[in-house]
Amino acid sequence: MADNTIGQGRSKIQITAADLGRRVSVRRISGVVEGRPEFRDVIGVLTSWDEGVLTVVNRAGEEVHIMEKLLVAGKAVPPAPVRAGRGAVAAHRAVGSVELQRIAGRGWPPVETAPLGGWTLRASAGFTRRANSVLVDGGPGLPLERALERTTEWYAERGLSAYLQLTTGGPGGDTDDSLAAELAGRGWTVEAEALLQTAPLAPLVGCAPTDAVVLSRTPGPDWLARYHHSADPATAGPALAVLSGGPSVWFAVIPGPEGGPAGAAAIGRCVVDGRWAGLGAVEVAPEQRRRGLATAVLAALARAAADEGADLAYLQVEADNEAALRLYGRFGFSTHHRYHYRRAPQPPAR
Structure with a gap:
């Protein structure tokens, strides 16, 4: 954390590198005129803090680079409302790989x-x-x-x-x-x-809600039974630790029909990290496909993430998974990098 004498007593630096991904308000010295400092403010998402330089992506999607030694004030602020349109698109593309x-x-x-x-x-x-x-x-x-x-x-x-x-x-x-x-x-x-694909979160948040999706903070037996990576008993403990780890994790389940095969009809996972919602582990039982269950799971997770302040989303998908790419493409996801x-x-x- 920077420790600057100018401006102390009327402003305070309350952010650190641990606030990466959060929306922040920052004031820094922009110059000195006639012996007096001039200040400039920026509000945006803190995307990096390396070697004494902060990078904040403002609402227009522009990167603002700020020397740590010139900071006089900084604090986390509430996330911007979920929005669609060109501004949101610029924001999800602005962060570096x-x-x-x-x-x-x-x-x-x-x-x-x-x-x-x-x-x-x-x-x-x-x-x-x-x-x-x-x-x-x-x-x-x-x-x-x-x-x-x-x-x-x-x-x-x-x-x-x-x-x-x-x-x-x-x-x-x-x-x-x-x-x-x-x-x-x-x-x-x-x-x-x-x-690694990114998109504004708004299109998913705007999907029609359904009561079929159950959200929880831990993966239950039905969720784990559907998840294809859970089959190996040798990795069960580490798998649960990885799946449950992250800043703020949500699990979505659509229960299977009574008397049907074991496991959920559909599942998904989301981790909320400041402005970003990471979506993944979306799986649908073979006999339940083409019924909109994957969309319902994604939408429920997106709404939970938006309630925590997220407005951008990312996901990771294998390059040859054409079905998944078609699904994600309908909601505006495009490839940020490979x-x-x-x-x-x-x-x-x-």
């Missing part, structure tokens, strides 16, 4: 982490690649060869293969393309290409 991956990482928190420079090593007993891969955010602080050795060793100690999650096609050249090329030359193979995983070379079988 690195920051959006941080937000998504907080929404799917691993059981165990370890820092390696700007990398975060994540492990959760093998439950999903996202929770068992390296989140790349800058350099590792070591020569690449040594960093990869240490990474591979760390995962091997946990009985896991080493994966790195790499961003491609991000806005403004915000990608890991050069690292991907380095890894390719070292035999790290591509797995699971995916898209990402994939690079797996360490595997030792030869004996």
Whole structure:
């Protein structure tokens, strides 16, 4: 937190890097005229706070960069009302891919982490690649060869293969393309290409409500029975920890018909992080598809997120999941950036 003498006694800095994703009001020194400071204010979403510089995305979707040492006041303010139109579209596209991956990482928190420079090593007993891969955010602080050795060793100690999650096609050249090329030359193979898509939340909030959806803060037996990743008893504990983790998590269930197959008819999950609602784990029983249940689940989760102040949404979907992409496209979701995983070379079988 900055500690500036100018303006103290009449204003106070009440924000820190922990407020990333929140709407804030910030005052900073914009210049000095005849020995007196001039001030300028900005209201918007705090999207980064790195190396003494804050980035706030204002209502027009413009990034405002502010040196921490020039702050004289700052506080979190209530979120803006959920809105549609060009302003909302600009806002959901304004955040950089690195920051959006941080937000998504907080929404799917691993059981165990370890820092390696700007990398975060994540492990959760093998439950999903996202929770068992390296989140790349800058350099590792070591020569690449040594960093990869240490990474591979760390995962091997946990009985896991080493994966790195790499961003491609991000806005403004915000990608890991050069690292991907380095890894390719070292035999790290591509797995699971995916898209991170974003949209304003308003179209989903505006869907007609239904009483069929039941919301809760924990995944019940029917939810877990429907979720396809829950089948492995070896990862049941870590899976529950990851699913239940995040700033503010909601689970949606549409119960199955009485006397029908075990498990819910449809499920979904949402994690609210400031302005952002992360939607995922949307699954519908095969015999219940094409009845609008996925839309009902998404809409109920969106309304819960909007009640907490969210007005933007993101989701992560495999690049070849055409059915899901068609569904999300109807509500304005478009690809913000792509990402994939690079797996360490595997030792030869004996």
